[in-house]
Amino acid sequence: MARRLLLALLLAGVLTSCGQVPDSTRAPAEGTPSSPCKDDGADFASDVRLARCLTEWFWARRFQEAGKAYRPVTRFVAYDGENGPDCGDQRSVPNNAFYCPYGHFIAFDATWLRSMYDQMGDGAVYVVIPHEFGHAVQEQLATRFQYNVERELQADCYAGATLSGLLRTGVIQEDQGDEQELLTNLEAAGDPTDAWWAADAHGTPERRQSMFATGFNKGTSAC
Template sequence: MSGPRFARQLIPVLAAALLLVGCTVRIGSSPGSGAGTGAGTPSSGGAASETRQQDEQDAIDVVDAFWQRHFAELSRAPYDPPRVAGGYVGEDGPPCGGTPSPPGNAFYCPAGDFLAWDEQLMEAGYRQIGDAWVYVVIAHEWGHAVQARLRATQVSVAAELQADCMAGATLQGAVDDGLVRLEPGDTDELATALVAVADEYPWADPSSHGDARERTDAFSAGASGGLRACV
């Protein structure tokens, strides 16, 4: 994925691709990367790692730009973006309310109002799936930050699926707004990423996040119906 420019309607192609893919991404299947201070910080992974971290920064910029434009559809409050703590490795990430950062994970911390992720999580998905992986992860966690900014009545009891829905609305909306361009293969990557996050993966335990069909349905609902379909 890159920008600007756009290709309209991600979901019809994505839905077809979902019928063809299935995978499990495992942290241990790829080498770890060095710690980052946020996306764009070079690490020990060399040029490939720097490219991934640039894609992380691009994803941050795209997702934030989308919410700058569209947060008013959900709230009359001014939009105040969360802080992006960015990458860490293992247990060396920022704590959340006194709880250590989880290895192999990505999370939004309400107490500190920040997003963070294990770079090994990003590296595993990036190498096996592609750059669409970082967009899915970051858009999902940003969805949790948006939930924290909404009225309680707007936040679903199925908070993880709602964040998936918001991720779908964000990425399709960013395409429609010309903030990001879909490149050849991106829809397949997105489909694979959605299946992967619902498989046996530390970041997305199906018992709390939903199974593959629930998660892809939620993402597709947001992509086809926009933010209003998510609240």
């Protein structure tokens, strides 16, 4: 019961914020920057490329506003199950996406991401990819964390901020049901227990949704 209520409240928060987004059927307001990204997001591969391009564009502008230069990732690697790249001395694993600070790259199991896209819709791509770029940003900002879960929740917050920032500039529009898709994705990716001290902890579904919503509603500075 509690989770259902929380979900409904979060959804209400996200929806309220979306209400302030300019009507998506209208052209973006004058002075709104146009993105350099050419993909139309019409299929999975195109959506993945678009999510990467738009996310880096979003961060490049945030860094520029702060008088810094954003450093794009060096590689964006799609792998399939077992054949992903190593990160330092760590082997990549199936059904995962990760940012690797050694070499400053992002890799993802495309088969896994594709199955989430098929099951839950394109929102899956716009949670997973901005989340990993959130880790790339943490690395550039040299943000330090006491617990891994803090790192993960901030990446969720950055992902929410990225998405709302992109919606606001009009470079992506929401489809009916997108908010629910996004929250379903985060719920699926949450930890089953609240062992926040664990080395691989990402946070419970409720905490992840909550941090995503915080970023979505308040922007990167709230992360």
